Amino acid sequence: MILTVTLNPAVDKIIILDKLKLGKLNRVKDAKALAGGKGINVSEVLSALGVDNTALAIVGGDNGNLINNYLEKRGVKTDFQWSNINTRQNLKIKENNSNRETEINETGRVTKKDIKAFKKNLDKYLTADNTIVLSGSLPEGVNKDIYAELIEKAVTQDAKVILDSSGEEFKQAINKAPYLVKPNLAEIENLLSTNIESDADLKKGAEYLLKKGIKIVMISLGAEGAFIASKDEAYRLYTPEVEVAQTTVGAGDTMVAGLAAEIDKNSSLKETAVYASALATVFVKSGSIENVTKEQLNEIRNTIKVKKIY
Ligand SMILES: Nc1ncnc2c1ncn2[C@@H]1O[C@H](COP(=O)(O)OP(=O)(O)OP(=O)(O)O)[C@@H](O)[C@H]1O
Numbered sequence: 188m189i190l191t192v193t194l195n196p197a198v199d200k201i202i203i204l205d206k207l208k209l210g211k212l213n214r215v216k217d218a219k220a221l222a223g224g225k226g227i228n229v230s231e232v233l234s235a236l237g238v239d240n241t242a243l244a245i246v247g248g249d250n251g252n253l254i255n256n257y258l259e260k261r262g263v264k265t266d267f268q269w270s271n272i273n274t275r276q277n278l279k280i281k282e283n284n285s286n287r288e289t290e291i292n293e294t295g296r297v298t299k300k301d302i303k304a305f306k307k308n309l310d311k312y313l314t315a316d317n318t319i320v321l322s323g324s325l326p327e328g329v330n331k332d333i334y335a336e337l338i339e340k341a342v343t344q345d346a347k348v349i350l351d352s353s354g355e356e357f358k359q360a361i362n363k364a365p366y367l368v369k370p371n372l373a374e375i376e377n378l379l380s381t382n383i384e385s386d387a388d389l390k391k392g393a394e395y396l397l398k399k400g401i402k403i404v405m406i407s408l409g410a411e412g413a414f415i416a417s418k419d420e421a422y423r424l425y426t427p428e429v430e431v432a433q434t435t436v437g438a439g440d441t442m443v444a445g446l447a448a449e450i451d452k453n454s455s456l457k458e459t460a461v462y463a464s465a466l467a468t469v470f471v472k473s474g475s476i477e478n479v480t481k482e483q484l485n486e487i488r489n490t491i492k493v494k495k496i497y
């Protein structure tokens with residue numbers, strides 16, 4: 188089974204307007220509030236695909252209730268730790284005239300008690316049969332080594348950990364050898380303090396992570412596609428150009444959902460990468476995975492070009 192962990196979930200408030208006028212009154216064309224946070228998005232995609240999974244998260248207050256109800260309506264299985272602190276709200280501003288997206292994410296906060304209870308609950312899921320997705324930033328009140336600590340525990344139970352994080356917590360976590368990491372370009376550049384401009388640079392970046400004992404490295408490159416590597420093989424994937432239907436927010440999470448689904452099935456590295464890339468691209472093109480048909484997914488899948496690096 189697949190489990191997703193979101194220590195810092197959010198209500199995503201999406202605001203759509205023609206052009207954002209800073210320092211002026213702006214009237215919005217459309218607005219909606221969705222359940223968000225990276226692991227929760229992964230669970231939503233998996234559930235829409237009919238892949239068995241449970242979303243674990245710390246939630247609280249009215250925003251926690253909104254997330255809970257939203258997921259319940261969509262048939263997403265959850266096992267939430269309830270906090271006395273209201274879950275954060277993240278603002279996403281989409282400008283129709285330019286397609287520019289501006290994200291304003293709150294920090295989020297939990298107590299030591301929330302974390303202790305969450306970890307205790309998570310322990311029961313750490314078994315060899317499970318694939319565990321650790322995703323997103325950490326709220327205030329959580330130590331930066333928490334992902335490292337959770338990976339260390341999962342590894343001793345032979346659970347496979349997929350990690351999508353950044354900053355200090357990412358740096359600490361990679362030393363505990365999660366099964367797969369999915370940095371985007373900025374995250375890997377930041378980790379290595381270098382610019383990545385070529386396939387050779389991508390290969391070097393992936394090698395740095397593989398040497399730590401990580402089995403698979405998937406580097407997502409936005410509209411440019413992705414790069415995947417294990418110690419035995421590596422591929423550069425070129426995805427087709429598509430028009431952004433709504434927003435690219437959540438494209439990375441959709442890719443992680445695809446990776447988790449394929450890894451849980453023990454698919455080949457190439458098939459895993461192609462499926463995850465196709466899913467992310469079809470999400471960008473359609474605005475959601477909910478209404479995507481198998482035919483639409485296959486159409487994108489067949490247009491992805493794959494170059495073998497080694
Ligand atoms: N503009 C785009 N056009 C086509 N495909 C895209 C676009 N943006 C993202 N994708 C697809 O989604 C994948 C993940 O995107 P990206 O590298 O931006 O991840 P991310 O930064 O983790 O995303 P997120 O915005 O969810 O945090 C890409 O590898 C690609 O397959």
Ligand SMILES: O=P(O)(O)OC[C@@]1(O)O[C@H](CO)[C@@H](O)[C@@H]1O
Nearest residue numbers: 197223224225277292323324437
């Ligand atoms: O602040 P974090 O945890 O880094 O990212 C949170 C977030 O921006 O990521 C998701 C999209 O990937 C959104 O649902 C959510 O608002």
